Amino acid sequence: MSMWFSKSQEEALKELEVNPAIGLTSEEAQERLEKYGENKLKEKPKKSIIALFFAQLNNMLIYVLLGAAAITMAIGEYVDSVIILLVVILNAVIGVFQEYKAEKAIEALQKLTTPRSLVRRDGDIKEIDSTEIVPGDIVIIDAGRYIPADLRLIESVNLQIEESALTGESVPSDKNARDIHEDPKTPIGDKSNMAFMSTLATYGRGEGLVVGTAMETEIGKIAKILDEDHEEMTPLQRRLDELGKILGFLAIGVCALIFVIALFQDREIFDMFLIAISLAVAAIPEGLAAIVAIVLALGVTRMSKINAIVKKLPAVETLGSVNIICSDKTGTLTQNKMTVVKQYTLNHAQEIPPGETSLQGTQDEQELIKSFVLCSDATYENGEGTGDPTEVALIVLGDKFQMAKKALNDKYHRVGEKPFDSDRKLMSTLNQEGKGYRVHTKGALDNILKISTHALVDGGIVPLTEEMKKTYLNVAEEMSNDALRVLGAAFKDTNSVIPPEEMEENLVLIGFVGMIDPPRLEVKDSIHQAKLAGITSVMITGDHKNTAVAIAKELGIAESIDQSITGTEIDQLSDEEFSHRIKDIRVFARVSPEHKVKIVKAFKSHGNIVSMTGDGVNDAPSLKYADIGVAMGITGTDVSKGASDMILTDDNFSTIVNAIEEGRNIYNNIKKSVVFLLSCNLGEVIAIVASILFGWPVPLLATQILWINLITDSLPAIALGVDPGDKDVMKQKPRNPKESFFAHGAGFRAVLGGTLIGILTLTAFYFGLAEHGYSLGSRDIPEDILTYARTMAFVVLAGSQLFYSLSMRNEIKSIFQVGLFSNKYLVGAIIVGFILQLGVISVPFLAEAFKVQNLSPLDWGIVIGFSLIPLTANEIIKIFMRTGAKN
Incomplete structure (x- = not known):
């Protein structure tokens, strides 16, 4: 690398063949981009599809299943071993698809959040993605922007750059384009005529000639240190992961219990072993974390389409709890057309x-x-x-x-x-x-x-x-x-x-x-909508009190000047006094960014969940301190974008309200998927455990349990995760972030739904036996009659879960209020589920493999009737809940 710091501005410009008044031409820039490549640090190599596939198999349960497949193969039960292997492969394929989809969504978001830079090209100043910068570009530097590449400064006016990323010095360094350093060993911190990639301009302005991009920069040399895994689980994923572990231990305990009881009851050891394993797989909702990840990733992609880029996944959960929005006036509440x-x-x-x-x-x-x-x-x-x-x-x-x-x-x-x-x-x-x-x-x-x-x-x-x-x-x-x-x-x-x-x-x-600066036309409606949703909108501005209150009144934020306070008045109050007064304040006028942290702290001291907007360098502390820091995509500095959880690409207040609505719906969708999965798993556990405890024949075989788990767990659960939003979600109060996942009767409904599904599966099994003159307590039931009864249980277990998913779409509204066909994915998942179920029973070689047989028309009627009961029961409960809510 040339020692640019020891060359004059003229020498550097000459060496890179560029006229600083015009910059590179578009053609030259394109040629250099092809020659030097994109200006971004090398990333870790992406996991291949095969690596993702094998990562799915790295799971204790899967090892147990593979062991079971090996044992079945060894004793000549080839059909069972093939089915187990198919289930394992299908499970892994679905997992790969989910991870791949989530990764792609996050990748697309990262592209949207790429910092942009001002460069002079073709004689004009243009804003481009920092990745498109090439050696020889003339970069315009102003306060609040990250330096996009290594630069030899050619102009500087009071320029100061914070270089702690490279030097560890937190005090900004003064820069002077005219300096020349002869000593080849000049340390980075003393190179006053250079600016380095990833450092931050904090004061003044300047222009620089790009002399190094991507891995040829100083930060590129230490890029390996930065190349760490930043895959954080969201609080929700962590909670569900813990829940999964608890259920896992419970399931293993239940399986051990089944195994011990089966030994005393003198049952077929091998069949019991397979059923215990299948039950473990059924009871542990191993798909929980994957489904949460895919729902969050798809939701975040959907948000980017409404101009809200969510940088951190936990922000989606927090959005649903926001009850105070502190918004800058200029450009966010107003049109920014002064x-x-x-x-x-x-x-x-x-x-x-x-x-x-x-x-x-x-x-x-x-x-x-x-x-x-x-x-x-x-x-x-x-x-x-x-x-x-x-x-x-x-x-x-x-x-x-x-x-x-x-x-x-x-x-x-x-x-x-x-x-x-x-x-x-x-x-x-x-x-x-x-x-x-x-x-x-x-x-x-x-x-x-x-x-x-x-x-x-x-x-x-x-x-x-x-x-x-x-x-x-x-x-x-x-x-x-x-x-x-x-x-x-x-x-x-x-x-x-x-x-x-x-x-x-x-x-x-x-x-x-x-x-x-006239108010934005759509903001008034958004503020009204936020008010209905239990969210208070607050205006923060550097403008005069009177100007601010006049616009706040017009927008419906404040009613009188008594609801306003100025920065000077804030300074005269102690933290306690300010915290006490803040409940009545809707307009903060003549405030500096430093006051914003005080405002956030005061609101948070009352237990509020606060969203704060900002665009300047000194807004970063308040954006970090707020529960949701919102940066402006158009006027925002790179620093504010870096400190925020969410970026508004249109700088519009209405987008914050839309994002809160979207966040609430995403959280609700995850909740639906999880409660549905737990209900289904509980149903399977109840059916098997009850039959073993009472010494009855087992209503389902291992392969049947695995099959049902695959169909009913994955397809409807993902479809519920992408459920269209509830139109009335913004008529509810914000969610308490400490609230349990099973609040508002969700836990009760999961247990009730699961219990019903389990009991109805056993009832269908009983009906299948009773038709042929046998009862649950009968000994020596012929194999073909057992197969018939198990087929009825098999259909009821799958069917009741598929129908039940319809009822999970809303906690209070009936399926007709929500719209029976408004979630096309769910309708599709149910139809596909039934077609597959029918295929397993009707196609001779599949029926033989799964040990099922076709049912009589009467029995089809009975099993469909049974399958509809959990859905009907849940809908009846909702009627009482709606009546209770009205009273």
Whole structure:
């Protein structure tokens, strides 16, 4: 690797054959992309399908089944061993399909969350995926962006970069593009003319030439350290995993018990061994974690289609519990299309008509607009703006008064600046003006008044009196009451270049503008919907109290100004006082990002589950501290996206509400699948254990249990996992995160459903024997009659589980209220289940293999009738629950 830090900017640009004013052309960039490859660190090799398949077999139960298959083969029961092996293979294939699908969904999401970078190509500034960056690209750096590759800086203004990822130093390093380091052993932390991949720009701005990408970067050298497994189980998966283990131990205990009882009852040892193993497989819902993973992954993919990218799977569970949404105003609750509608210089107010492009201003107004345009970093050309919407609005204002940004920049060259920061709420630039220099400052009016000593009035500079300050503030307050955002401008002339710390003192106030960012049309409905769902919406903004409350009233967030508080007022309260007051506050105005952590803490102290939005570097702590940190996809910095659990690709408040609805439905779907699986497994256990305890013939053979497990467990459970959302889910209160999985009668329904399925299976078995003159206690029942009775039990066990899945779709609504055919996957799973069941009974070689036979039409009627009972019972219980809920 060349020692770029020891070369001048010109040498580096020459070596990589690029003109910094134009950047690479699209063709050159494409050629270099093919030559150097994508700018991303090497990942672990993906598991092949075969590796995934064998991973499915790495399971204690599967070993037991394979052992059983080997024993059956050894004693000549080839059909049984083939069926066991087929079940094992089918189980593994379904597992592979689930894992593959989940992996693909997560991969697609990772693509969506790739950081983006600003580069200069073909003479224009473009935003591209960081993976598309190539050596020779000119990268634009601003505060809050990650550095996408190793760069030789070619321009830097007060640039500071936090390099702890590489150096361990938490204090940001000052950068200077003009530095050259001759010593080849210069440590990374001292390479002040370089910026490295994965570090973070925290202050100032700059431009850099890409000199290393992907594995050729400094971070690439230590990429192996970063290449760790980050597959965390979600709290829900962990809970279910524990549940699976408990059930596993119970099942093994039950199997041992069966085996011991069978020995005393003098039953066929080998048959009992197979049944004990099958029962273990039936009782342990080994598909739980896989089904949860696939439902979460599919749900997350569905969310990405509604503009919510969930980065961490546990967030899906937490979303269902959110009861406070703290949202930034600008861009999230509003359209982020700032427009200047009024401007004011002392004793002279002017309305700015929309669309007008050739306005004339007084001398003071011209100075006001000039300062605003020169003190902005945004661009606006051919109707398209880039950068901060507030600044774009100021540049559009300049265009209306024939003061185009490009022309002003060329005439008054910028030689220094003090970037905006949320504590000062100011930004200043130093521009050349004739033989001298002029500081232009823009920002919050009250902060500008604090640092101004004079004012510009009718072309002359006069001392700023208290009377004048009052006049300015009164007019600004009137604008705020009309929901306008007020931004002031000031200047001062100097004879020489002054450092940033001297810029913002003894200024001359020129005036201010009022701009509006209209509320998003759809947000009002979303706030109402959230209210019905027991969710409180709260507005957080840096704007004035009056402006914020005016918009909050319009949106239905607040009713009066008493429900608002400012950052200054928060600072005067102790944590206890603030925590006590927060219950009544709906609007937080004039707050800095540092206040956001305090707001989250205060809400959480009351046991609330809080979602917080943010887009800036200093929003990261509050995003991390909130239960759900939500970053903005459009205006958000890479840091805020990195700290968040969810990213809104459209920066829209309504998307948060939609995501909460989706999160609630996903959780409910997982719950349906799990409760359904446990009911089915319990039914199988009850049927077998009861028959053994009472010394009856066993109603099901090992191969039959395995077959039913495969059909009824996998297909309907996955179909329930992708159930269409309940339209009324947002009419319920948020779920308590500590709530058990079996709350609201889910546990009772699982036990009841399982018990019914078990009893009906035994009843069908009894009917099959009784028709031929035998009872459950009879000895020496002929084999063909046992086969007939077992076929009836076999059909009832499978059929009752398949029908029962319909009833699991909603805890309270009937299957007709939900819509009998609204989940096409479930209807398909039930039809496929019955076709397979019918096939096993009707196709001679399958019937022989599974030891079943065809039933008479009357008995088909009986088994179908029995199969419908658990579904009917659950629907009757729901009628009582609905009646109880109304009372």
